[in-house]
Amino acid sequence: MEEVRHFIKKVLKVSPLYSAYLGVADHFWPKFRQHRRRQREESEKKLPKLSLSQDHIEHCELVLDRAALLAKLPNSGVVAEIGVAKGEFSSQILHKTNPESLHLIDIWDSERYHHLYGAVRSRFDEEIEDGTVEISQRFSTEAADHFPDDYFDWVYIDTDHAYETTRDELQAYAPKIKAGGIIAGHDYTLGNWKKAYRYGVIEAVHEFCVRHNWKLAYLTAEVKENRSFAIKRMGE
Numbered sequence: 382m383e384e385v386r387h388f389i390k391k392v393l394k395v396s397p398l399y400s401a402y403l404g405v406a407d408h409f410w411p412k413f414r415q416h417r418r419r420q421r422e423e424s425e426k427k428l429p430k431l432s433l434s435q436d437h438i439e440h441c442e443l444v445l446d447r448a449a450l451l452a453k454l455p456n457s458g459v460v461a462e463i464g465v466a467k468g469e470f471s472s473q474i475l476h477k478t479n480p481e482s483l484h485l486i487d488i489w490d491s492e493r494y495h496h497l498y499g500a501v502r503s504r505f506d507e508e509i510e511d512g513t514v515e516i517s518q519r520f521s522t523e524a525a526d527h528f529p530d531d532y533f534d535w536v537y538i539d540t541d542h543a544y545e546t547t548r549d550e551l552q553a554y555a556p557k558i559k560a561g562g563i564i565a566g567h568d569y570t571l572g573n574w575k576k577a578y579r580y581g582v583i584e585a586v587h588e589f590c591v592r593h594n595w596k597l598a599y600l601t602a603e604v605k606e607n608r609s610f611a612i613k614r615m616g617e
């Protein structure tokens with residue numbers, strides 16, 4: 382919006398209409414900006430901001446990036462990646478953690494991602510054939526119902542990063558995690574600055590830890606990439 386405004390300003394500056402434009406812009410743009418700001422304030426108020434206690438972070442380890450996080454997660458486990466896109470991170474999970482089984486869960490239904498379902502099937506056709514990889518084209522929370530309780534050693538969540546989605550995913554997958562297991566995920570960050578899109582992963586994770594007695598086990602420290610988290614039950 383700012384770019385458009387600057388462009389219009391540049392063009393109109395050389396025209397006699399300029400002073401008329403200034404009047405109109407002064408009248409409308411501040412209102413528009415105020416409206417957008419009010420919308421942001423309203424949605425910000427809806428996010429729960431529960432504070433963690435020392436117990437929630439006592440043994441949390443900071444690791445460099447999500448590749449380093451993979452090195453900390455159990456090898457040869459029963460694993461799910463929830464939100465797969467074209468399978469870039471799935472490939473790292475396979476090669477770095479050698480899972481007994483890897484469930485790739487994604488709805489692949491949006492304009493941006495729908496064509497990737499076939500690409501992921503071909504990418505992992507050998508592993509699908511030998512039973513290591515299973516693909517599930519479903520919504521994240523709906524897919525959770527298809528697994529027994531205490532099934533996964535760990536899961537990695539990377540879907541739409543919204544507060545409500547993350548909250549529901551944490552609740553849906555928690556019972557599916559074995560004792561000592563881990564829920565990890567991407568986008569432990571406030572949002573996408575360039576797209577002015579607010580995420581809710583931090584709020585959902587903290588709320589979940591406080592309400593359900595889980596704690597932070599690992600956080601990553603990337604600067605060029607969004608950060609990841611990993612949580613486990615208190616006392617495990």
Ligand SMILES: C[S@@+](CC[C@H](N)C(=O)[O-])C[C@H]1O[C@@H](n2cnc3c(N)ncnc32)[C@H](O)[C@@H]1O
Nearest residue numbers: 464465466469470487488489494520521539540
């Ligand atoms: C950011 S991409 C995943 C990137 C991938 N984890 C990686 O690191 O290479 C997000 C994916 O989540 C999927 N997705 C978004 N919302 C979802 C939902 N509610 N249930 C299942 N998949 C979802 C999209 O289709 C998309 O493929």
